[in-house]
Amino acid sequence: MSKVxxxxxxxxxxxxxxxxxxxxxxxxVSEKEISEDVNDWAVExxxxxxxxxxxxxxxxxxxxxxxxxxxxxxxxxxIADYEEYVDWCENWGYEPKxxxxxxx
Numbered sequence: 492m493s494k495v496x497x498x499x500x501x502x503x504x505x506x507x508x509x510x511x512x513x514x515x516x517x518x519x520v521s522e523k524e525i526s527e528d529v530n531d532w533a534v535e536x537x538x539x540x541x542x543x544x545x546x547x548x549x550x551x552x553x554x555x556x557x558x559x560x561x562x563x564x565x566x567x568x569x570i571a572d573y574e575e576y577v578d579w580c581e582n583w584g585y586e587p588k589x590x591x592x593x594x595x
Contacts, residue, residue, distance in 0.1 A: 493518045493593065493594035493595055494515050494516060494517065494518065494593040494594055494595070495515070495516040495517070495518055495520050495570055496513065496514075496515055496570065496571045496572070496573070496575075496576045496593070497513065497514040497515070497516065497525055497529070497568050497569070497570055497571065498511070498512075498513055498568065498569060498571045498575060498576070498579055499511065499512050499513075499514060499529045499532065499533075499566060499567065499568035500512075500566065500567055500568075501529070501532065501533035501536050501537075501564065501565060501566040501567075502536075502564075502565055502566075503536070503537040503540050503543070503544065503559075503563045503564055503565075504563045504565070505540065505543045505544065505563075508536070508537075508540040508543055510536045511579070511583070512532060513571075513576060513579055513580070513585075514528060514529065514568075515588075515593070518594075525568060526568070529566050529568045530564075530566060532566075533564050533565070533566035534560055534564055536564075537559070537560060537563060537564045541556070541559065544559050544563065545559070573590060573593070573595055
């Protein structure tokens with residue numbers, strides 16, 4: 492079965508806190524599932540950079556944290572073709588899976 496390649500990016504509004512990732516799914520995956528996965532990943536990224544927003548002491552309330560996530564986490568994704576996937580892998584120093592491995 493062929494795969495769906497998703498290229499995603501996210502950030503928290505602060506310089507240097509952006510990230511990019513590739514997600515590979517089985518064909519037929521829903522946009523909802525992709526969005527949920529990418530959103531979870533974006534929130535994890537924002538959590539790892541919370542000190543940029545709150546400072547190194549890390550003291551903030553649950554409400555302040557929820558506001559940070561709601562107002563500062565951004566993400567975007569799109570379904571990529573194989574060539575875009577290979578370019579992404581080369582840019583980030585990863586060995587791309589072959590077309591055969593991806594069922595393409």
